[in-house]
Amino acid sequence: MIGPAVIFDNVTLELGGTRILDHVSFRIEPGSLHCIVGANGGGKTSLIRALLGQMPHTGQIRLEGEHLGPVGYVPQVLDFDRNVPMTVRDVMALLTQRKPAFLGVSKIHHADVEAALRRMGVLEKEHRPFGGLSGGERQRVLFAQALEPAPTLLILDEPCANIDEPGARIVEEVVLELNAKGVTVVWINHDWDQVRKLAHSVTGINRKVLFHGVPSEVLTWAEPKAMAS
Amino acid sequence: MNAIYESIRVTVQGLAANGSLPQAFTYQFVINALLCTLLIGPLLGALGTMIVVKRMAFFSQAVGNAALTGVAIGILLGESYTSPYISMFSFCILFGIALKYTQYRTNLSNDSLIGVFLSISLAFGASLLLYVSAKINTHVMESVLFGSILAVDYTDMNILLVVTLIAALVVVPLYNQMLLASLNPSLAHARGVRVRLLEYVFVVLVTIVTVACLKIIGAVLVEALLLIPAAAARNVSRTLSGFVAGSVIIATLSCILGVLMPMQLGLPVPTGGAIVLVSALVFVGTTIMRATLSRFRATGV
Numbered sequence: 001m002i003g004p005a006v007i008f009d010n011v012t013l014e015l016g017g018t019r020i021l022d023h024v025s026f027r028i029e030p031g032s033l034h035c036i037v038g039a040n041g042g043g044k045t046s047l048i049r050a051l052l053g054q055m056p057h058t059g060q061i062r063l064e065g066e067h068l069g070p071v072g073y074v075p076q077v078l079d080f081d082r083n084v085p086m087t088v089r090d091v092m093a094l095l096t097q098r099k100p101a102f103l104g105v106s107k108i109h110h111a112d113v114e115a116a117l118r119r120m121g122v123l124e125k126e127h128r129p130f131g132g133l134s135g136g137e138r139q140r141v142l143f144a145q146a147l148e149p150a151p152t153l154l155i156l157d158e159p160c161a162n163i164d165e166p167g168a169r170i171v172e173e174v175v176l177e178l179n180a181k182g183v184t185v186v187w188i189n190h191d192w193d194q195v196r197k198l199a200h201s202v203t204g205i206n207r208k209v210l211f212h213g214v215p216s217e218v219l220t221w222a223e224p225k226a227m228a229s
Numbered sequence: 230m231n232a233i234y235e236s237i238r239v240t241v242q243g244l245a246a247n248g249s250l251p252q253a254f255t256y257q258f259v260i261n262a263l264l265c266t267l268l269i270g271p272l273l274g275a276l277g278t279m280i281v282v283k284r285m286a287f288f289s290q291a292v293g294n295a296a297l298t299g300v301a302i303g304i305l306l307g308e309s310y311t312s313p314y315i316s317m318f319s320f321c322i323l324f325g326i327a328l329k330y331t332q333y334r335t336n337l338s339n340d341s342l343i344g345v346f347l348s349i350s351l352a353f354g355a356s357l358l359l360y361v362s363a364k365i366n367t368h369v370m371e372s373v374l375f376g377s378i379l380a381v382d383y384t385d386m387n388i389l390l391v392v393t394l395i396a397a398l399v400v401v402p403l404y405n406q407m408l409l410a411s412l413n414p415s416l417a418h419a420r421g422v423r424v425r426l427l428e429y430v431f432v433v434l435v436t437i438v439t440v441a442c443l444k445i446i447g448a449v450l451v452e453a454l455l456l457i458p459a460a461a462a463r464n465v466s467r468t469l470s471g472f473v474a475g476s477v478i479i480a481t482l483s484c485i486l487g488v489l490m491p492m493q494l495g496l497p498v499p500t501g502g503a504i505v506l507v508s509a510l511v512f513v514g515t516t517i518m519r520a521t522l523s524r525f526r527a528t529g530v
């Protein structure tokens with residue numbers, strides 16, 4: 001299995017009269033681990049949501065490849081209503097199965113859901129109310145749901161934002177594992193050291209594409225100057 | 230269907246006659262009322278969980294008000310004024326769709342927009358009904374708002390049964406997707422959920438359920454049964470299954486007790502009022518439980 005290529009072709013995105021993305025074009029190779037970096041408000045989340053078909057835009061966004069399987073998505077914020085009585089398990093059931101979640105996790109998914117929660121180190125929290133989890137715990141559950149069903153394209157919007165050091169290491173490991181199996185990874189990441197260490201390619205975005213290439217080449221000079229502009 | 234209702238009636242009346250069931254069951258209207266509440270309780274109890282999550286508390290009240298216009302149109306078009314179902318269903322469904330459509334174009338939250346539509350539909354419906362009722366008596370308005378469970382006929386029961394089946398067939402396979410669509414539209418969409426389509430489906434569903442229940446229990450009671458049991462269950466549940474099961478059980482029990490208790494105890498309370506009072510008692514009970522039992526108590530501001 002090798003995940004799809006992602007092609008952004010002249011993507012322009014306007015919301016409420018402001019141009020958030022301006023003729024953005026770049027290509028993410030099949031099966032690569034690609035990071036997107038850039039200043040707050042630079043349009044990274046918007047770009048990803050355009051990729052998911054959730055933002056009106058001009059230009060084209062294409063997935064190319066033989067395996068256009070499930071897309072795993074970890075959103076930047078999970079604003080689940082804290083008032084809805086749901087355990088972690090309920091949330092996983094809600095997200096991964098058709099059988100009504102109030103009837104429990106279906107048998108087919110049970111092992112996979114448990115494996116995903118265990119992988120993220122939150123299996124022992126599965127009966128806790130989701131709304132009562134800490135920010136980092138919730139982020140871990142959110143990451144776990146993206147692993148089920150097994151994705152061919154994994155889209156991560158700052159998955160480590162609230163996560164502690166051990167958690168961040170788990171995320172790293174899981175991403176590398178999946179990528180080794182051929183999964184294409186698109187990862188919005190503010191941690192440049194991590195990007196240098198892990199990514200095959202990186203794109204800097206602030207409304208426009210600031211730079212694009214191999215981290216060791218583009219991240220060296222770009223950091224202070226391009227980010228400031 | 231009517232043959233089945235008849236055979237149930239004959240059986241129950243037989244049991245009441247030989248003393249196995251309370252005296253009240255010798256009356257056909259009591260049996261009909263109970264059959265209806267046995268459908269309405271679970272139906273509204275289950276839907277209520279989603280109404281609470283989606284913050285659509287006053288939507289069914291708005292539909293009830295819209296139904297006033299529906300009735301008026303029905304009378305103008307020459308439908309029977311006791312059950313102008315075609316006009317009520319058509320107008321209310323249009324109303325629900327228009328509400329959702331407006332919401333997607335204005336970005337107003339559910340509660341604000343429902344409030345706007347609720348007021349407009351009440352004013353419009355009441356005016357039109359008064360205009361029309363130069364010819365017809367004004368009891369129509371009262372019956373739409375408060376219903377008349379003891380005057381239910383087989384047509385009403387058939388419509389309720391069909392709508393309940395439709396609701397079950399739609400909600401069971403789509404429950405997760407519908408809930409997710411309002412909890413986190415972005416994540417839902419990424420998982421292939423047709424978010425907007427489902428929101429429309431849900432609105433239409435609540436609309437037809439409300440209309441089907443109108444003549445039986447009235448808009449005010451539909452509202453109460455969609456809200457109070459779900460709110461009560463929410464108080465004391467930590468899991469989704471507890472929430473849904475609790476809401477269904479509380480709604481059904483309130484209905485049954487609300488029909489039977491006034492009769493058994495000889496209380497001069499109307500059925501609708503009794504149903505609300507029973508569920509309100511449960512709500513108070515669960516609120517006290519939540520406030521006092523440490524396992525339910527939440528901290529913070």
Ligand SMILES: Nc1ncnc2c1ncn2[C@@H]1O[C@H](COP(=O)(O)OP(=O)(O)OP(=O)(O)O)[C@@H](O)[C@H]1O
Nearest residue numbers: 015016020038039040041042043044045046047076
């Ligand atoms: N729905 C929206 N309506 C109007 N403006 C929006 C909307 N969503 C985002 N924006 C604006 O678009 C710009 C880019 O936002 P976006 O969330 O894509 O940034 P980001 O690069 O992900 O930032 P961060 O690093 O803080 O997550 C911001 O200025 C934001 O205010």
Ligand SMILES: [Mg+2]
Nearest residue numbers: 044045046076
């Ligand atoms: Mg962002």
